[in-house]
Amino acid sequence: MKRHILKNPFFIALLLMLTLSVSWLGYSFAIRYFINKTAIQGQSTLRLATAGLRGELSRYEPLPELIADNKDIRNLLADPTDRYQVDMVNQQLKQITKNVAASVIYLIDKQGLTIASSNFDTPISFVNRNFDYRPYFQTAIKGGEGRYFALGSTSLKRGYYFAAPVHIRGEIVGVTVVKINVDGFETAWRGNENEIIVTDEYGIIFMSSREEWLFRSIKPVSSDLLFKFKSTRQYPVDRISELPITNLSQNNSQNDLLTNKDKGELISLPFAGDNKEFIFKHMEMKDAGWTVHILSPTSGARAQAYAVLLSIILSTLLAILLLAFLSQRRARIEEIMQTQKEAHEQLEKRVANRTKDLNEVNAKLLEEVEERVAAERRLRKTQEDLIQAGKLAALGQMSAALSHELNQPLAAVKSYADNAEAYLERERPEEAKENIKRISELTDRMAAISKHLRNFARKPKEQLGPIPLATVVNDAIEIMSGKLRSRSASISVDVPGNEIWVHGGQVRLQQVLVNLISNALDVEIKSVNTTEASTPEVNTPKVNTPKIEIRAGVNDGRVKIEVRDNGKGLEEDIINQIFDPFFTTKGINKGLGLGLSISYNIIRDFGGTLSARNHPDGGAIFTIELNEAERVVGAAE
Ligand code: ADP
Numbered sequence: 001m002k003r004h005i006l007k008n009p010f011f012i013a014l015l016l017m018l019t020l021s022v023s024w025l026g027y028s029f030a031i032r033y034f035i036n037k038t039a040i041q042g043q044s045t046l047r048l049a050t051a052g053l054r055g056e057l058s059r060y061e062p063l064p065e066l067i068a069d070n071k072d073i074r075n076l077l078a079d080p081t082d083r084y085q086v087d088m089v090n091q092q093l094k095q096i097t098k099n100v101a102a103s104v105i106y107l108i109d110k111q112g113l114t115i116a117s118s119n120f121d122t123p124i125s126f127v128n129r130n131f132d133y134r135p136y137f138q139t140a141i142k143g144g145e146g147r148y149f150a151l152g153s154t155s156l157k158r159g160y161y162f163a164a165p166v167h168i169r170g171e172i173v174g175v176t177v178v179k180i181n182v183d184g185f186e187t188a189w190r191g192n193e194n195e196i197i198v199t200d201e202y203g204i205i206f207m208s209s210r211e212e213w214l215f216r217s218i219k220p221v222s223s224d225l226l227f228k229f230k231s232t233r234q235y236p237v238d239r240i241s242e243l244p245i246t247n248l249s250q251n252n253s254q255n256d257l258l259t260n261k262d263k264g265e266l267i268s269l270p271f272a273g274d275n276k277e278f279i280f281k282h283m284e285m286k287d288a289g290w291t292v293h294i295l296s297p298t299s300g301a302r303a304q305a306y307a308v309l310l311s312i313i314l315s316t317l318l319a320i321l322l323l324a325f326l327s328q329r330r331a332r333i334e335e336i337m338q339t340q341k342e343a344h345e346q347l348e349k350r351v352a353n354r355t356k357d358l359n360e361v362n363a364k365l366l367e368e369v370e371e372r373v374a375a376e377r378r379l380r381k382t383q384e385d386l387i388q389a390g391k392l393a394a395l396g397q398m399s400a401a402l403s404h405e406l407n408q409p410l411a412a413v414k415s416y417a418d419n420a421e422a423y424l425e426r427e428r429p430e431e432a433k434e435n436i437k438r439i440s441e442l443t444d445r446m447a448a449i450s451k452h453l454r455n456f457a458r459k460p461k462e463q464l465g466p467i468p469l470a471t472v473v474n475d476a477i478e479i480m481s482g483k484l485r486s487r488s489a490s491i492s493v494d495v496p497g498n499e500i501w502v503h504g505g506q507v508r509l510q511q512v513l514v515n516l517i518s519n520a521l522d523v524e525i526k527s528v529n530t531t532e533a534s535t536p537e538v539n540t541p542k543v544n545t546p547k548i549e550i551r552a553g554v555n556d557g558r559v560k561i562e563v564r565d566n567g568k569g570l571e572e573d574i575i576n577q578i579f580d581p582f583f584t585t586k587g588i589n590k591g592l593g594l595g596l597s598i599s600y601n602i603i604r605d606f607g608g609t610l611s612a613r614n615h616p617d618g619g620a621i622f623t624i625e626l627n628e629a630e631r632v633v634g635a636a637e
Contacts, residue, residue: 030308034301039263042296064164089116136163195295215239409442462505466629476513494551502626504606515595523567
């Protein structure tokens with residue numbers, strides 16, 4: 001039997017290795033694909049966020065300068081004590097702030113003191129507050145454009161400060177400042193799955209989609225820097241600490257995931273109590289000195305890659321299962337075919353053996369048949385020889401009886417001849433004639449004996465073969481017609497015309513029938529008990545006239561011919577002798593006692609039997625049984 005392929009450990013190992021390699025390859029491809037896809041998406045989000053931020057900043061950029069050009073502002077700086085002017089500028093600044101959706105707009109004098117502010121009427125009013133420590137003031141008062149991000153020292157709110165100098169007759173007399181809120185951006189970013197942070201040139205995160213990352217840094221922070229922040233009050237120093245970012249791109253197994261380093265780098269970061277992996281990508285905003293970063297989580301990409309891996313594993317397993325199933329089925333079919341082949345071969349072997357046996361038996365049978373045929377031939381020959389020998393022996397035995405049979409008529413012939421001579425001498429021709437007639441009769445009888453004996457002793461020359469029974473019966477009746485007529489006998493024949501054919505010799509069967517009819521005519525009539533005879537002769541009822549019935553029938557290949565008479569029947573004590581040669585009850589000169597004996601031998605020569613019995617209603621029945629023969633087609637009816 002063929003071993004199942006999945007039972008082969010080598011094959012299993014091979015399949016396993018194949019599955020692993022395919023899965024690994026598929027997974028590597030998928031993770032790279034999805035990570036890169038995430039990176040590309042992150043990149044475009046980053047671009048959008050940066051563009052939004054840049055757009056927003058550029059909207060506010062010219063504002064401080066525009067405000068600085070305002071006549072009222074300049075007037076106020078010319079006379080900061082003018083209460084009316086202060087009120088008016090305050091109101092104006094408040095109105096502009098509202099119009100441009102800024103956080104605060106305020107005016108600072110040369111010393112850094114705020115003289116008017118849009119939030120003049122709020123508890124956190126900047127009026128009278130001194131901002132000379134703020135870098136944006138320090139830049140603007142020197143004629144530059146102050147740009148600065150810081151936590152509001154009063155409001156404690158983060159903001160971006162745009163500052164511009166106010167000139168009066170070429171001299172810088174103060175600074176206008178527009179502070180904008182950055183909360184709005186963050187709120188917008190929060191709707192995204194990516195995290196967006198903005199860092200300043202020191203790496204401090206001052207805008208972030210995640211609150212907890214605010215004022216942390218992405219680079220190490222030196223103590224000098226901390227000191228600087230403290231002095232400028234730019235950031236709450238106690239919150240500044242470096243974010244524990246681990247750069248995974250240095251890791252060998254991960255560094256080729258992002259096919260292009262421009263797409264960012266893989267990092268991991270503690271996130272919601274866990275380490276989370278991100279693609280970290282940056283975009284600089286040179287004007288502002290900022291860098292916008294995007295952190296795109298890779299969990300989605302990894303999940304998709306895992307899904308691909310899972311489906312590869314499942315498909316491979318399914319394929320293996322299918323392969324197993326198919327191979328098992330094939331093995332099963334092969335097994336069945338093998339079994340069938342074996343069974344077939346076995347059957348053929350058995351048939352061959354059987355045929356050989358049969359052939360041997362057949363050959364033996366043929367041999368036996370041949371032997372039997374030869375034996376039968378020998379037996380027949382012996383039988384024929386025996387019959388012949390028996391006949392000759394019987395002839396020998398008969399010699400005595402024969403000499404008596406012949407001597408007696410010879411003696412009678414002698415005395416009749418003497419008598420005839422005497423009568424002639426006495427001129428009594430009538431008597432002489434009578435005696436000569438007797439002599440003639442006696443010689444006839446002797447001739448008959450001699451003829452019978454010749455027949456008896458002679459080996460039959462006649463060929464045996466199929467002979468039409470009805471023809472033979474009719475011929476026999478024809479031969480006997482004279483005797484039948486002289487006895488006024490009636491004969492009825494029930495033999496179907498040309499239907500029954502028997503195996504024998506036509507002349508000899510006819511001889512037998514003649515003998516039987518002759519005997520039937522010779523018997524002493526006892527009664528008229530025979531069944532209805534319908535010959536015209538018996539229509540005129542005659543007492544003690546012989547009636548003979550001949551009938552024939554076929555049963556199982558044997559033809560039975562019965563000859564029945566209405567005589568006194570066979571005596572019980574002689575019934576066993578009637579077939580013996582020279583047995584006769586007909587008295588001297590009447591019977592030769594050879595008819596039945598010869599008939600018996602003839603029928604036996606034909607392979608049949610001749611038997612005699614008495615009919616219960618009287619009369620003797622002689623029965624000839626012969627083998628039926630094939631009808632000869634075209635034979636004369
Ligand atoms: P044969 O006729 O010369 O006597 P068979 O051999 O023909 O010689 O007959 C022998 C004897 O058998 C007859 O003498 C007779 O006694 C007896 N026999 C033959 N045929 C009949 C018959 N149909 N009825 C009664 N006896 C018969």
